[in-house]
Amino acid sequence: MPELPEVETIRRVLEPQIIKQTILRVEARHPQVIAGIPPETFCAGVRKRRITGTGRRGKFLTLLLDNGGRIVLHLRMTGCLLVEPAGCEPEKYTHLIFHLENGTELRFSDMRRFGRFWLIRAGEEDTVSGIHKLGYEPFDARLTPDYLQKMLGGRKKTVKQCLLDQSIIAGIGNIYSDEILFRAHIHPARKACSLTDAELACLAALIPQTLSYYIEKNAISPEDYLASKGQDYRNTPYLSVYGHSGEPCPACGAVLKRVVIGGRSSVCCPQCQKE
DNA sequence: CCCTGCCTGCTG
DNA sequence: CAGCAGGCAGGG
Numbered sequence: 001m002p003e004l005p006e007v008e009t010i011r012r013v014l015e016p017q018i019i020k021q022t023i024l025r026v027e028a029r030h031p032q033v034i035a036g037i038p039p040e041t042f043c044a045g046v047r048k049r050r051i052t053g054t055g056r057r058g059k060f061l062t063l064l065l066d067n068g069g070r071i072v073l074h075l076r077m078t079g080c081l082l083v084e085p086a087g088c089e090p091e092k093y094t095h096l097i098f099h100l101e102n103g104t105e106l107r108f109s110d111m112r113r114f115g116r117f118w119l120i121r122a123g124e125e126d127t128v129s130g131i132h133k134l135g136y137e138p139f140d141a142r143l144t145p146d147y148l149q150k151m152l153g154g155r156k157k158t159v160k161q162c163l164l165d166q167s168i169i170a171g172i173g174n175i176y177s178d179e180i181l182f183r184a185h186i187h188p189a190r191k192a193c194s195l196t197d198a199e200l201a202c203l204a205a206l207i208p209q210t211l212s213y214y215i216e217k218n219a220i221s222p223e224d225y226l227a228s229k230g231q232d233y234r235n236t237p238y239l240s241v242y243g244h245s246g247e248p249c250p251a252c253g254a255v256l257k258r259v260v261i262g263g264r265s266s267v268c269c270p271q272c273q274k275e
Numbered sequence: 276c277c278c279t280g281c282c283t284g285c286t287g
Numbered sequence: 288c289a290g291c292a293g294g295c296a297g298g299g
Binding site: 074076078173176 | 291292293294295296
């Protein structure tokens with residue numbers, strides 16, 4: 001489900017609820033969501049540890065532990081994290097429950113079960129989760145027009161595929177790649193190597209701008225997040241093109257078109273985003 | 276580059 | 288019923 005703005009929203013909602021809490025034990029109802037090590041090893045390694053902080057890298061979340069280790073997780077398509085009182089019935093598809101000392105539980109639910117958890121021990125390098133393969137954060141000062149030129153310049157791939165490539169820029173998914181390209185007036189099917197310097201500069205500026213705009217729009221109180229079971233914090237009312245194919249372009253009124261690029265469906269304006 | 280698998284639910 | 292869904296890894 002979530003891309004960078006949603007993952008960041010979840011992190012901001014969860015952090016105050018779990019920070020300084022000790023994990024009494026972990027219940028792995030569906031151990032398949034634990035990757036890299038046997039589930040029992042994961043549960044034993046996390047048990048009795050205190051959560052000292054949270055982090056985000058691209059679409060990955062991290063929970064820092066008091067022994068220097070960390071939990072790394074990725075929500076993939078439908079993963080969801082909620083902190084709920086122990087007495088309250090877990091959502092359907094709850095696969096992992098972290099029992100916290102204050103009587104609440106950090107619960108991971110995921111209908112499609114694509115989400116994954118890793119445990120990285122103190123001093124260990126994370127070479128398993130995929131974090132090590134990520135490119136710059138969208139807000140990294142090194143994400144310059146020159147960097148984009150270097151990374152996109154020689155590529156035959158489309159610009160859309162490059163934006164989705166986590167090893168170039170971390171955190172952009174199918175929704176925000178469409179939104180960024182719409183704002184930049186660049187057609188998603190354009191070959192990356194065909195982009196002009198001006199277009200690359202435009203992208204370099206719009207990537208952080210667009211994502212921070214949507215992080216702001218996502219802001220939600222922990223109460224509202226919980227009330228909607230972690231489902232209702234999304235940006236749908238603010239999206240310009242994603243989910244709006246067949247509707248008029250908000251800029252020029254032309255009919256927004258659905259196209260398939262690299263197997264992913266994309267929505268763009270045939271008028272504002274010339275091929 | 277494309278394809279498949281991983282899962283379940285929703286839409287037409 | 289087929290096709291699609293905001294992700295990613297692995298294979299040819």
